[in-house]
Amino acid sequence: MELSNKEWEIEENRLERINGVIKNQLNDSENSRKKVFNQGMQIGRDFWDNDITVPENSFDLKAIVDITQNLQAVKKEQQKVEITSNAIRKLKLLQDNLYFGRIDFQECGIDEKESIYIGGGTLIDKLDILIYDWRSPVCGMFYEHEMGEADYECPEGQIEGEITLKRQYSISDGKIKYMFNTDLKIDDDILQKSLSNNCDENMRTIIKSIQKEQNRVIRNKNEDVLIVQGPAGSGKTSIALHRAAYVLYKYRERGLKSDNIVIFSPNEIFNDYISEVLPELGENKISQTTFMEYAMDSLRRNLSIEDGYEQMEQILSGKGSQSYKLRRESIMFKGNLEYQRIIRRYIKYLEENTMNFKDIWFKEWLIITGEELNDLYYNTYGKWPIKHRYKEMIKDIECRIDQKNIKKLRLEQIEKELDEDNQYCYEGNDLIKDVFNREMVTFRNYIKSLLSINEVQVYKKLVGDKVLFNKMASGIELPGNIIDILRSTFKNLNNNRVIFEDITPLLYIKHSLGNIRNMTHIKYVIIDEAQDYSPFQYKLFKQLFPKAGFTILGDINQSINPYVNTLDYNIIANIFNNKSSNIIELHKSYRSTKEISEFTKRIINNEKIINVSRVGEKPRLIEVSDYEDRIKKIKVDIESMVKSGLESIAIICRTASTASKVYRDFKGIEGIDINLIKKEDEKFKSGINIAPSYLSKGLEFDGVIIFDGDKHVYSNEEERLLFYTICTRALHRLSIYYKENPTKFIDAIDDELFI
Numbered sequence: 078m079e080l081s082n083k084e085w086e087i088e089e090n091r092l093e094r095i096n097g098v099i100k101n102q103l104n105d106s107e108n109s110r111k112k113v114f115n116q117g118m119q120i121g122r123d124f125w126d127n128d129i130t131v132p133e134n135s136f137d138l139k140a141i142v143d144i145t146q147n148l149q150a151v152k153k154e155q156q157k158v159e160i161t162s163n164a165i166r167k168l169k170l171l172q173d174n175l176y177f178g179r180i181d182f183q184e185c186g187i188d189e190k191e192s193i194y195i196g197g198g199t200l201i202d203k204l205d206i207l208i209y210d211w212r213s214p215v216c217g218m219f220y221e222h223e224m225g226e227a228d229y230e231c232p233e234g235q236i237e238g239e240i241t242l243k244r245q246y247s248i249s250d251g252k253i254k255y256m257f258n259t260d261l262k263i264d265d266d267i268l269q270k271s272l273s274n275n276c277d278e279n280m281r282t283i284i285k286s287i288q289k290e291q292n293r294v295i296r297n298k299n300e301d302v303l304i305v306q307g308p309a310g311s312g313k314t315s316i317a318l319h320r321a322a323y324v325l326y327k328y329r330e331r332g333l334k335s336d337n338i339v340i341f342s343p344n345e346i347f348n349d350y351i352s353e354v355l356p357e358l359g360e361n362k363i364s365q366t367t368f369m370e371y372a373m374d375s376l377r378r379n380l381s382i383e384d385g386y387e388q389m390e391q392i393l394s395g396k397g398s399q400s401y402k403l404r405r406e407s408i409m410f411k412g413n414l415e416y417q418r419i420i421r422r423y424i425k426y427l428e429e430n431t432m433n434f435k436d437i438w439f440k441e442w443l444i445i446t447g448e449e450l451n452d453l454y455y456n457t458y459g460k461w462p463i464k465h466r467y468k469e470m471i472k473d474i475e476c477r478i479d480q481k482n483i484k485k486l487r488l489e490q491i492e493k494e495l496d497e498d499n500q501y502c503y504e505g506n507d508l509i510k511d512v513f514n515r516e517m518v519t520f521r522n523y524i525k526s527l528l529s530i531n532e533v534q535v536y537k538k539l540v541g542d543k544v545l546f547n548k549m550a551s552g553i554e555l556p557g558n559i560i561d562i563l564r565s566t567f568k569n570l571n572n573n574r575v576i577f578e579d580i581t582p583l584l585y586i587k588h589s590l591g592n593i594r595n596m597t598h599i600k601y602v603i604i605d606e607a608q609d610y611s612p613f614q615y616k617l618f619k620q621l622f623p624k625a626g627f628t629i630l631g632d633i634n635q636s637i638n639p640y641v642n643t644l645d646y647n648i649i650a651n652i653f654n655n656k657s658s659n660i661i662e663l664h665k666s667y668r669s670t671k672e673i674s675e676f677t678k679r680i681i682n683n684e685k686i687i688n689v690s691r692v693g694e695k696p697r698l699i700e701v702s703d704y705e706d707r708i709k710k711i712k713v714d715i716e717s718m719v720k721s722g723l724e725s726i727a728i729i730c731r732t733a734s735t736a737s738k739v740y741r742d743f744k745g746i747e748g749i750d751i752n753l754i755k756k757e758d759e760k761f762k763s764g765i766n767i768a769p770s771y772l773s774k775g776l777e778f779d780g781v782i783i784f785d786g787d788k789h790v791y792s793n794e795e796e797r798l799l800f801y802t803i804c805t806r807a808l809h810r811l812s813i814y815y816k817e818n819p820t821k822f823i824d825a826i827d828d829e830l831f832i
């Protein structure tokens with residue numbers, strides 16, 4: 078709807094006021110930052126000029142108080158600088174993206190209606206709220222309601238009323254480029270415009286066009302466990318990050334900070350890709366990690382640990398062999414909850430049954446009897462994890478060494494022994510003390526080795542002892558080749574090798590023994606690509622983060638590893654059975670054009686997926702005669718994509734070894750600047766990339782070229798979801814290359830859906 082000149086004038090005047098207010102606030106903040114910075118510098122200078130130092134080992138109370146006070150003052154000034162710098166950063170962000178929406182809301186029982194302008198942050202001038210943060214309760218109505226009756230919940234309760242106007246804006250360089258009234262949902266112009274853009278090197282925020290179903294996840298009231306299933310491109314990662322921003326906003330007053338939130342994502346490249354969303358939303362970066370990074374930090378340094386990609390590569394390349402079958406069974410068995418039960422029983426067994434301590438002597442002195450040790454282990458400290466019991470028992474032994482006056486007695490004894498033996502010639506007590514200290518080091522090391530527990534040894538004992546394993550597994554159905562699985566697990570552990578599916582049991586054992594601390598400071602955990610974690614991994618997450626709420630987002634149809642998937646979100650909900658959980662399903666997909674989306678949803682035969690995106694070209698199936706022809710045709714394809722304005726293009730190969738070969742072949746071609754995505758990469762580069770299938774997950778590209786969409790390459794039914802996942806990475810163009818026959822996964826797709 079065209080807006081009148083009068084309307085334009087009103088809006089432009091208001092915008093001018095806002096620009097002025099921001100400019101003034103920025104000036105004030107800059108000045109106050111300078112001031113506090115100078116104050117801080119002055120305190121620092123005085124500190125050094127007055128030479129306030131405390132001599133080493135001094136107990137001069139006045140000097141210590143002086144120094145502490147000065148340090149506190151410097152710290153306070155630093156905090157003030159940080160606060161003003163943050164305010165400046167937020168104001169600048171707001172200046173660049175003022176506001177994008179407005180609703181006029183007439184609250185029931187109140188005469189005056191209020192115009193609420195919605196932007197990336199809050200702007201207040203005196204008592205007037207000029208821009209509302211998109212996360213504030215009242216702004217929820219912008220995403221949730223159309224014109225007419227509307228309500229929202231705020232700390233004071235439910236507010237009801239009517240939306241009498243809904244307007245959207247495009248503002249840049251402090252000027253309104255366009256604006257329009259809309260009584261529709263926000264999946265119109267602004268959304269379409271945003272979706273038709275090329276993708277960036279970094280993921281973007283979507284606050285201007287968050288959709289109703291997405292908003293319900295972002296603002297969901299369930300703070301315990303929220304599980305979201307959504308098709309490829311439904312905005313799960315975007316939602317995850319916007320939810321983190323929302324939670325930070327909502328609980329800021331309760332002290333929630335960005336370092337209390339952690340997000341688990343599939344790999345470092347993906348971490349880099351999403352890293353700018355929160356800063357763009359005015360928040361500090363939250364801690365982003367991968368399961369593998371966590372495992373590497375937590376397990377022993379001397380272990381050689383396989384990552385999920387090596388596991389994946391083995392699954393993709395070892396089909397049919399005996400070792401492949403064993404591996405498949407091992408992955409499936411070790412990821413499930415039955416295996417976790419076996420290990421839980423085993424830990425309990427260790428805690429309750431196995432110890433039979435012997436008397437401990439130092440030379441001729443009995444320090445503690447086996448009976449006393451048993452009593453400490455099973456009774457005094459019996460409620461604690463084994464590691465903590467040992468720690469306390471070592472403290473008790475130390476006490477007894479003191480109580481029994483062992484040092485004095487032994488020093489006398491050593492002196493006597495040395496005197497009796499004429500070959501020693503010494504003066505003073507140094508030699509005697511040295512001898513005693515050495516003896517004590519040896520004794521303490523012996524105690525430590527006696528009272529320590531190592532997760533690898535513990536795990537090895539379980540898988541290396543068939544009788545013990547069967548006892549722990551009683552009543553649990555085991556795979557037919559369990560003996561081989563156990564044998565190979567034992568062999569690996571014996572060689573200090575941990576294969577990917579053994580990481581979770583090992584971490585679980587380590588945690589249960591008390592060798593990993595709970596991360597109680599983490600209050601919110603976000604797990605993206607949730608379908609890639611096994612039920613056992615969820616058990617571990619629950620243990621590691623006992624004080625956290627969870628948002629878990631995934632797509633069952635993108636389970637690229639057929640043997641590690643959660644299959645059913647109810648299983649996850651059950652795992653967190655002490656917390657309330659909600660499962661929300663999304664149905665709309667935004668990433669790909671209608672044509673690509675129609676094509677891809679038929680790969681998995683899922684008619685429920687609704688595409689809200691723009692029109693584009695149909696996917697193309699391209700036959701080649703041989704390898705050279707494939708490279709030649711792909712080169713032409715890339716050139717045509719670049720010519721039509723696409724900026725990021727991915728050639729996706731099934732395995733890493735094919736990707737490396739193709740990369741080498743393309744590297745030699747003039748005029749094409751190409752990058753190979755490797756699992757150890759930490760940065761995501763836009764442009765033309767070659768990637769193995771499993772590393773492209775979560776990412777998106779303007780154009781996607783499936784390098785080896787041949788019948789014999791993607792032949793195994795278990796890889797259907799992998800094929801679906803890689804095709805759904807495309808925004809605007811999708812080409813699938815094959816020789817002789819394409820993969821059977823497209824057999825059921827109507828001919829008119831591709832060219």
Ligand SMILES: Nc1ncnc2c1ncn2[C@@H]1O[C@H](COP(=O)(O)OP(=O)(O)OP(=O)(O)O)[C@@H](O)[C@H]1O
Pocket residue numbers: 268271272276281283286287288291307308309310311312313314315316632635667668774775776777805
């Ligand atoms: N409401 C929205 N407004 C604008 N763009 C959106 C919206 N929702 C999603 N998008 C865009 O759609 C694309 C897909 O989003 P995202 O990667 O978050 O989806 P996903 O569900 O995590 O995908 P996948 O499971 O396939 O990895 C992104 O480019 C994102 O910016």
